Amino acid sequence: MKKLTNAQLFAAPKRAGKTKARLERAxxxxxxxxxxxxxxxxxxxxxxxxxxPPTVLQRRRLVGRFSGKF
Numbered sequence: 558m559k560k561l562t563n564a565q566l567f568a569a570p571k572r573a574g575k576t577k578a579r580l581e582r583a584x585x586x587x588x589x590x591x592x593x594x595x596x597x598x599x600x601x602x603x604x605x606x607x608x609x610p611p612t613v614l615q616r617r618r619l620v621g622r623f624s625g626k627f
Contacts, residue, residue, distance in 0.1 A: 611619065
């Protein structure tokens with residue numbers, strides 16, 4: 558069995574520093590994502606909503622409805 562020194566037993570783990578760095582990076586990523594989301598929301602609010610053309614299924618339903626077929 559390997560004997561551990563006092564420093565090895567009671568020193569702060571190396572992971573603690575890595576954890577802090579990882580949390581800081583995560584915070585930066587979160588802030589950047591929030592900024593992008595706010596910018597996208599602002600662009601969508603400013604741009605007038607354009608209606609998309611109907612899908613194939615919607616067109617078939619509309620044709621059936623207007624031709625009198627059920």
